[in-house]
Amino acid sequence: MSLPKLFSEQNQIAQAALNKKIFLQGEPGSGKTTAGLARLAYLLENGIPAEQILILLPQRTLAKPYYDYISRTPLPPGGVPTIVTLGGLSQRTIQLFWPAISAEAGFAQPHQPPLFLTLETAQYYMAKVVEPFLAMGYFEQLVIDRNRLYSQLLDNLNKAALVGFAHTTLGERLKQAWNGQPQHLILFDQAQECINSFRNYCLENNLLDFSLQIELFLHYLWRSFLVRNYLQTQFRHLIYDNIEEDAPAAHDVIGEWLPVFDSALLIYDQHGGHRIFLGADPQSGLLLKEFCDEIVEFPPSLRCPPPVRQFQSAMVKAVQRRLTIEDLDGAVKTAFTHLPARFYPEMVDQVCETVDQLVHQEKVPAGEIAILAPFVSDSLRFSLMNRLEEYQIPARSHRPSRSLYDEPAVRSLLTLAKLAHPHWKMPPTREEIRSMLVHCIEDLDLVRADLLMQMGFTSKGHSFPLRPFDEIGADGRERITYSAGLRYSRLRDWLLNYIEQEEEQELDVFFAFLFGEVLSQPGYGFHHRLDDATVTARLIESIQKFRQVIEPIRSRQPGFSVGLEYLTMVGQGVISALYILPSEEEDAVLISPAYSFIISNRSVRFQFWLDCGNIGWWERLYQPLTHPYVLSRYWQPGRVWTDVEEYETNQQSLMRIIYGLTYRCTEHIFLCTSRINERGAEERGALLLAFQGLLRRLHQREAAHE
């Protein structure tokens, strides 16, 4: 892969001496990652063995440019550079040195291998641990979904590990900052108790959730001369990108490690820190400057054109209520268009019409358009996707942190799993099968699927409820159409064939075969749907991971069906699709929460900011059992979190979003407002107020010039 033509500062960074440590900072889009890639190329070209290069990132998705580069560039023979997050590095090192630390770290079965938990599987075990507490009336006064309860408890553990304090002090820290009703305080004690129990359960069963992985690395491995020596000998050159999105624990380790590296390039994005909820700490990242030989700041962003930049600065000032007409010049108007609507659906229509115009009249590639909102509900996604489909515009969506069960593709797959495993005694209902058939068989619409169910469904006295297509009367067959019948028969045969084998396959294997042999084939619904394929892959991966860590339970219960257990857990919403990434398809309109779009760190020419009045643009996600700011390094224990802090952090977060989005917009922004929101109410959040402020000043400016 060839890199774009480099400007001089990029060249200087790339070709810096092989013993130089550089701290590179700049706006998003100013070419820093390209400089990082150029540096990687330079290192390799200059004979640095690839395996000596460590590329550290705060999150897997941010590694994409590096993976792309490596996969498309012929490397010299030998190893490949290690691209990893702190979590990944911890996991690898733990695997290597497990026997050396397991007993000391307090694991009950030090001679057994460790089981690494994903967020999902950690949630599963957390649910198991918390269940008896719930039965005792814990968290009774708290109005919260179960899976959110579990994820907040895990969040607390992770924050303790990443910020660097003992998990046993979590409850106390949260209590000290609490400013609400005193009866809420007991919940923090209860949370602490559950957290302690979970940690003990993990130690007893060799389970390593993310927090334990980090703690083992920090407190045992990184402290061990042997391990540190191993790591420091193996990796001699560092490229550490997006350090502003990483946690203090990672910054600490790198701070200690930097003097030992031969060379290092640390890349810091100004106005970043979007992952605060996951422990990001730009402040501690900035401290790494001190360990570098040189600090370089790149000139302003190349991607963000001057009018968008003006719009950015005007909006940020408007949020702070500091915008005056003198701050504006006429060019700012070319950066944005206001799409005002009375109602939410009208807004959705307007957005899709405008996208249609861009794609079909102005020939803008669909991949250059992003539709962004504070949240993307199922209904919003469906409405957008469906309308764009009518305009024949490809679209994809990105909605992390949702329950897998809410994905239509997952529901269809689970219905198929129920059909194929009659011995689970969970027969799917007629409606479930009908929906599944509509979803899975291309060209089978709801009316024909209904017909098929009327004529082909037998619920009583049969373990398999689907009759052969041939047994349906000729008239019915004709109405359903023979082509749909053929596909139905093939799917039915596949299922029957599986049942006849009499041996239950692992659920992931079952889905993999079903997907590969039937559903992904031409004529079936998954063949064309980008998102569905991604979701299926995610489901399979999720089951695999679940299967790997369920061993401690499986080994104690003969006849335990992992598939059935998984199905039950998904049904209860315990298992969420925490990592669903958008499909790789580039040339499709992206529909995404604004935050996820910023985190994915790519830019587009056109952005639509949906529902600007939504208060979700401004306010943080409330989490009654955890707190990203109180559990950060800079929060003084004992201080009380009041509305002043709340207001200030929300203001900061809105400004960060405005920066984050505008830096990733290379041409134009459409601000979409709706007088009446989805719930039929008027909403005037801070983004809308700021935008109104901008419009008002522009109006005043024009009036003054007339």
Add this chain to the structure above:
Amino acid sequence: MNNRHQPRPNQSQILNYSGGWMGVSAVPGSGKTYTLSLLAAQIITAGLINEEQEVLIVTLVNSAVDNFASRIGSFVEQFGLMRDMNYRVRTLHGLAHDIVRERPDLAGLSDRFNIADDRDSDEIVKAAVSGWMRSHPEFILEWTNPSLNPQRNSDLPKKWEDLLVKLGRAFIRQAKDLQLSPQQLRDLLNSTHYQHSLLQFGLEIYETYQRGLVLRSLIDFDDLITLALNVLKTDADYLQRLRYRFPYILEDEAQDSSRLQEEILRQLAGENGNWVRVGDPNQAIYETFTTASPDYLRRFLKLKRVKAYDLPDSGRSTLSIIRLANELIRWTIEDHPVEELRNALTPPFIRPTPPGDPQPNPPDKPDEIYLYMKKFSADGEIKAVVDSLKRWLPEHPDQTVAVLVPRNERGSKVVAALKDAGLPVIELLQSSQTTRQTAAMLEKILKSLNKATDPRLLVDAFKQVAGLLYPDGSLSQHTLQQAAHLLLTNNAPENYLYPRTENNWLEDLHQRDDLSEQVIALLENFAPLMRRWQQAILLPIDQLILTIAQDIFREPTQLALAHSLALLLGRTAQRHPEWQLPQLTEELGLIARNERRILGFSDEEPGFNPDDHPGKVVVATIHKAKGLEWDRVYLISVNNYDFPSAQGFDRYYSEKYFVRNQLNLEAEALSRLKALANRELTALYLEEGIATQQARLDYCAERLRLFYVGITRARRSLIVTYNTGRDMQGNENSPALPFVHLQKFWEEYRRENSA
């Protein structure tokens, strides 16, 4: 309504307001909405507030919210400003929701908290009550009327259950208004060592209820208010921020303010803030159902620091009707036989508008007043009203008319009779028409999705949606019927919605000469919608409903209702994961058929304007009729059961024949609860029956005001009747005492005048 006219001198006094605390007593029809809206607009346009600040208007019901918002919007627009900014109109619940929604953490909630619907609450309380009845058989024995013969009263357990559910809910509501959690209540009981089976009952139901809410991740509407107040008291910085945001608070219908409402607004306004309270203590009619009381407004008006004004001029009614309403006030104050009821109504008296006023009173026609003292049977009264309307309607096609009833059940009977007589009816009863229509519309669409092959269901859905496809009203009935007929006779809907080349139904229609283009266009427009919804059936139920709603509804109320319905069904689906579309559709049907009430921020007619419905009979409860007016009003069932006057022969709705000693259990329980909360030991140990007596007085006072509200709904013509009814014991009702008095007064007045 959007035109500004020269305010009356009394209105100007109020419009001169620039800050501080002000209280206004406004008589019915005095233009208080107009004055208050204009005041809000004035504050905004005079630059008294900053860009990011808002005038907060708090009112009682959602229908008033729309009304206020559009009035202020149009006033503001006349000043050349953006119509939606710088003011916020909310009901108290809406405001509480805003407060909690912005900082749920302070209330100990997560940001996705849900509000329990009537269905949720009912389900929990019912379960708790039946549990209690099973485990405490002695409770029923203790309170049942010993003279009842159980053999002859086999429906007694059911009646007890209904009463206890009502009692349980009233107890919970009162406890929440007193800001007592179940635990605090238990602690109080333990510390006083006081034992009483009604308190024990209430406490246990309350405990089970709160647990039930938590299990379902819900809070109820009463919690919302308490939590909002707690939040304001918890974080001084947040309160400060809200005070900055709302530098002016204008409160409408302040006579129906409750202690907590007053407290919340007092907190928001602050001691040095700007707070205007407008209301009519004579129209306080929500005490029985809520913890509201006109005393809060009365006390406020008497505060030294409060500038108090009257708005006594009203151009709504004829002089005769005003005369009657004023006589009711006078009689109550001076001549009511029960001393304690003499403050139920208070001045100001209503004054007709001065000459030259833009809203002159209608020309007086004393002949249009009928105070009919005839002894009707229950059915006879309705028949008389129907007969009268049959004569009147054809002669007055351009006038508006309403039949006002004291209770929903009575209203349903009137509606049925009017329908039987073929008269056009609009119903404003228990749940609003909009709620039922919205639910019915969604139900029909879901039913068709359920059985996609059934042409009849497809036609049902089509009929619901077709009108909405032509919001300009250009769709003719003939076109609709023709299109519906075509759909009905097409036995293969797939050839319509998903045609193949060889079987394209719409294509075939194009070949026919007998069909108009409109018919085919209508069918062509409907198909893509139906296809989209059919594709959406894989979505979770709440999202499916939202998707459909967003496609068909444009009214904020309907969107809000659809949203509440979506959430409600979403929760139902969570509780019954095995339920599929048919069961969930059935649930929607219950709401549509009015068997299940849906409580929400918007269970109101959206800005119902009687003037939009001339020539039709509106049937409403007097409560629902508040704030509305008609040319002619029939006020029926004005008897001593629905409007008692604390006379020895009166009987009371809340005193059940199967409860011993004619006790009002709710009053007995609540008075003890209040005494316990206030630690008034003497009140706690008061003997049985005293609370029942006091409740009678409160009820009588409120019913007097209800009568007043009923009379003042009429512009030109008023008919008042009563019926003898019959209770379980066969007792007959007599006319209500104030009615008897007004009838005599009117007779004398007419006699004198004719003489």
